[in-house]
Amino acid sequence: MPTATRGGAALILLGALLAQAPLAGTAAAYQPRDPAYRSTNGNTPAAQPSLAPTAAPTGAPTGTPTAVPTDTPTIPPEPDPTAVDDRPEPAAHSWSELAQQVQQTSPNDLMLRVSTAExxxxxxxxFKLDEENYCLGLGFVDKMPSGAQISAAVTESPSDDATAGRASSSASGKVGEVGEVGVEQGIATGDQSPAVFVTERAAMPKALRxxxxxxxMQTAWxxxxxxxxxxLMDASSTANGTPGTTGTPTSPPSAPSTPGAPGTPGAPSTPGTPGTPPRTPEPTRSTPSAPSTPVVSKPLPSSAYIMKGFEVSQExxxxxxxxxxxxxxxxxxxxxxxQASWAKDLGSTSSxxxxxxxxxQTNLKTKWDIAAGTYIVQNVSGWNSQKFLAVHQKHLGDAAPAxxxxxxxxxxxxxxxxxxNHSGHYQVGRGYDMKNGTIGIFEVFNERRFNSRGNTxxxxxxxxxxxxxNATLANSFKNIGL
Structure with missing residues (x-):
């Protein structure tokens, strides 16, 4: 090889060696100081897990966070055993449905450990019996009352006027005089107040209740x-003395034959035999239907009385x-x-x-229900005095008065x-007079018998x-039996 060529090759080799020297120093500078992490061959070791705590992520978590357990476990609150469900029951369309509702809603003894109002x-x-509303103790009502309204009826005192009268008369020194403002309070004559009714029912064992x-409810059903x-009885229909009289509407007359509508093609005719003229249908003569005669109830008498001679006096x-x-x-x-035998059958007490x-007992022991239908407890708070009188006329003035x-x-x-003044009370409704606007009763209470200053x-x-x-409305129950 020529000398010049060998000299050039040597210079190239020397330049390459000088270029690699800084790279080796730089690689050594990036080696960790811990000898355990140094590589003998100059290669970087595999990454080892760090023992330092990991910093919390700064971004919002994308998943649902896990609830942090607490020392005290969370227990859902139990329902209040004395709470009252004020939602109305669905309408019962059979006795079995109604009986089931009564049993399922009957309160237990724990629920009844509250005040009388509650x-x-x-x-x-x-409960709802088909379309009719019935409340235990109150009877059939036109509108379903709320629990608060029932509680108010039990806690109100119908004798407040009498009590006020007694206080006023005591202050004036005049007691029992006719026409005075203050009237002395007399005795409790024997109806059961709503508070006593509730207390007695609540005190019963659940099975008996x-x-x-x-x-x-069987009687109500x-x-x-x-x-x-x-x-549905319309009090306005009693103006002529005949409550609830309605006529049966007459049947509408038969509709005449209606020709086909214009533009509607008729059914194609069947071609007849050649040479035979088409038959002309004979006109049909419609027979008019006889108008039905309206059925009108026989007018009730303007006055009627029953049970003459059967008045009594409570003992x-x-x-x-x-x-x-x-x-x-x-x-x-x-x-x-x-009366003692009836007191036993009726469950009468000093309350x-x-x-x-x-x-x-009227349904069980008498035949009045055969004449007038099953006797019921009927609330009259949604009536007026005209309807009240009309109902008496209908019940006492028809062919089977009761x-x-x-x-x-x-x-x-x-x-x-x-x-x-006295307390809640029962009387016998036995007649009416539409002309005078009066109701005939048997008063069974003789005031003189229990108070020497009373009247006969x-x-x-x-x-x-x-x-x-108004005397019926003054009673907390606001109902009658008929």
Missing amino acids: QAAQVMRC IAAELEE DGRDKARSLR KGYWCGPATFQSIDWADDKQKDT GTGISSMVK PVIEHVQLLKRYFPYLAF TNGPKNIPASAMF
């Missing part, structure tokens, strides 16, 4: 058709229920059973007699023959219908 909404529950509720007729201050029922039963079978028991179980507050303002008050009476209606 017990009321649980004891006096309401359900049995009593089913018994009351059997009498729901009567309740419907009373609800104990709280036996207006047994006395009223004694009169009703005596007029039915002409056998005068004792009074329940109207549900009065209705029940008495009404009047349920009033016995106050002097409504019954001026009294010397004092028992016997037949004629009371203005407006006074009877």
